[in-house]
Amino acid sequence: MSNVRIGVVGCGVIGKIHLDVAKGWPGLEVTAVADVRQEAAKAAAESHGIRHALPDGATLVSHPDVDAVVLALPTSLRLPLALQALKAGKHVLVEKPVAMNAGEVRQIIAAQQGAKTPAGRRPVVACCSSRHRFLASAKVAEAFVATGALGRLRLLRCRGLSSVGGPPTSPPPVWRLRKDLNGGGILMNWGCYDLDYLLGLAGWKVRPRLALAQTWTLAPHLANRAAPGSDAETHAAGFVQCDDGIGLSIERGEFAASAGDTAWQIIGERGSLRLNMLPGSDVTVIHDDTSSGAGVATTTLWQGAEPWDVIHQGPIRDFAGAIAEGRPPKTSIEQALVVQQVTDAIYASARSDAAVAV
Secondary structure (H helix, E strand, O other), X not given: OOOEEEEEEOOOHHHHHHHHHHOOOOOEEEEEEEOOOHHHHHHHHHHHOOOEEEOOHHHHHOOOOXXXXXXXXXXXXXXXXXXXXXXXXXXXXXXXXXXXXXXXXXXXXXXXXXXXXXXXXXXXXXXXXXXXXXXXXXXXXXXXXXXXXXXXXXXXXXXXXXXXXXXXXXXXXXXXXXHHHHOOOHHHHHHHHHHHHHHHHOOOOOOEEEEEEEEEOOOHHHHHHOOOOOOOOOEEEEEEEEHHHXXXXXXXXXXXXXXXXXXXXXXXXXXXXXXXXXXXXXXEEEEEEOOOOOOOEEEEEEEEEEOOHXXXXXXXXXXXXXXXXXXXXXXXXXXXXXXXXXXXXXXXXXXXXXXXXX
């Protein structure tokens, strides 16, 4: 079987990670890179032995030596390139967040449904919000939830707060807290991981229905943590009612006026799982079981070290595998739409001070 020839658009931090991960991986060949900063594209091509260093994404997407495209450029610039790639019959891996809003995701889905690769297949479209589900701990948790041992699910829960540190030593990224460039703030940047993780571990069977939420922007005395013109949230909290009596609770914050705090949990009527979405030297998956009726019996289902490399390797290697094997990717564009619909509803609820349908 011939290699999947991949082109990467964007030679910033995340684009370079994709290039490093792809290098030497069986069945995968990076044939082109593109960046409007031509010097960045040339440097990336030279350091990774890539044939084509192109001046922009549109040129890469239409290049005959490219079968599949990785969109590692800012969120606001991805949609036209995704649509162009699909029209040309090419597979697409989209960085997170998948798009500026759910309307853009629907456009990508419609384009995918009408597209055909040169081999006559529908192109694969995947999203990098899947990263943390490639960890061994996540695979153990997903398999355990699928056994039904937790009973009927009641609550999926996440709390991820990063406390404020010292003043920045370099200019903050312009895009990070700009609604017009990134669609939003911390909820777009990290909440998409939380939602993908919890919904994915539950087998994508939880159906969000109604969101009530609040968001907050950067506190005035911390204004130097963000680039001028930043207007997006640094703290979001919401509760989402889902079908079948299931709830979804999410809180994400950065530059928080509190100690850092992280927790991910899946709670059922018979027991729950305590999880850690982040890699680390001592990660655990803990099962708290009440099925005996005698109280809570706690068991460690998995414990070990998980390197950050795993979450960076997962998306592009899985993408290449999905193309070669004709299977769905870890997070499909339809599943990414669910994540974005929840995100959009949280933002809409915060703006309106009312519950909003997902």
